[in-house]
Amino acid sequence: MTVCLWLICVLLLVIIILLFNQTINSFQDNYTDLTQKKLELETRVKDLTAEKDQLKNSFSSLSQKKLELETRVSDLTVDKSQLQRSAHTLNQKKLELETRVKDLTAEKDQLKNSFSSLSQKKLQLETRVKDLTVEKSQLQRSADSLSQKKMQLETRVIDLTAEKIQLQRSVSSLRQKNLQLESKVTSLSDELLRNLCGPGNLFFISDEEKSWSESRKYCRDHGADLVIINTEEKQRFISSIINERVWIGLSDIETEGRMKWVDNSPLNRGFWFRGQPNNSGNEDCVELIPRDQLN
Structure with a gap:
């Protein structure tokens, strides 16, 4: 032009x-x-x-x-x-x-x-x-790379789907086993409770605040005494049913530094934290503290 x-x-x-x-x-x-x-x-x-x-x-x-x-x-x-x-x-x-x-x-x-x-x-x-x-050209290469990655991801998704199905089956199996275990634990707990709460093993927790001596007198007036804990199962059971601090039948009132149960048997083994009782503040009597109130 x-x-x-x-x-x-x-x-x-x-x-x-x-x-x-x-x-x-x-x-x-x-x-x-x-x-x-x-x-x-x-x-x-x-x-x-x-x-x-x-x-x-x-x-x-x-x-x-x-x-x-x-x-x-x-x-x-x-x-x-x-x-x-x-x-x-x-x-x-x-x-x-x-x-x-x-x-x-x-x-x-x-x-x-x-x-x-x-x-x-x-x-x-x-x-x-x-x-x-x-x-x-760069976009074409990127598209080819993305297509390859897409295929890899699709393969990965298929593998993960298969793994998911296997895991779901495993979870279903574990849930079934868990139900079976819970059933067994419930059965064992009921049996343990029957053993602990059988004849001569009834427990009473008062909601009144008293000293150790007053609490023991209250129990003795009702034909009982403060609890003696001589097995780990008994310790676990009592710890599971208390919500506040409670006295137990252990003290060194008669002889300082020598812990005895209320039936005059010596303390051979305690089912609590190491170093307890530690006589902090010249303590004479022992109490149980719920786990959620521990520092």
Whole structure:
């Protein structure tokens, strides 16, 4: 398109120049004709002057010729005015052509700038196409990698699903075993409770606050005594049913530092934390503390 525009502009410029040259040549031919006619008129005037001198007697004929000459001069004057108007028109056309040439030159410069801008945009587009091609290749590789990872994940999901099914089966089996174990533990707990709470092993926990001596007196008044803990099972059972601190039948009231049960049997083994009882603050009597109240 740019080359075609350039060719059209050149052809228009050549045509305008040819037309301008043709007009100038025509003007020059007319000017030559006028000059030649002027010379002829001058010669004619000389001839008429000579004829006037020779034909003084022929005044009427000369007057007639004078009228003809005047008419001819008028015609020449009219032709001169027409030539002047033609020259003025040609000057206007010349100015228009010069303006047109300037406009065409400006359009030519604009077309050059547009061509340069288009060339630059073309280079940018080519660079962009190369970049997009590289990005396409990278995206294709990424898509291939993602497809491979997707297949791996699908395989992993299948494996995990199978493992999940196996785990669910294992969980169901474990739940069933847990129920069986809970049933056995409940049965054992009931049996232990029957053993602990059999004849001679009944427990009473009072909600009244009393000292160790007052508590023992209260128990003895009711035909019992503070509890003696001589087995680990008994210790666990009592610890499981108390919510507050309770006295037990162990003290060193009679002999400091020598712990004895209320049936006068010595303390051979205690089922509590190591180092207890520790006689902190000159303690004489022992109490059990629920696990949730321990520091």
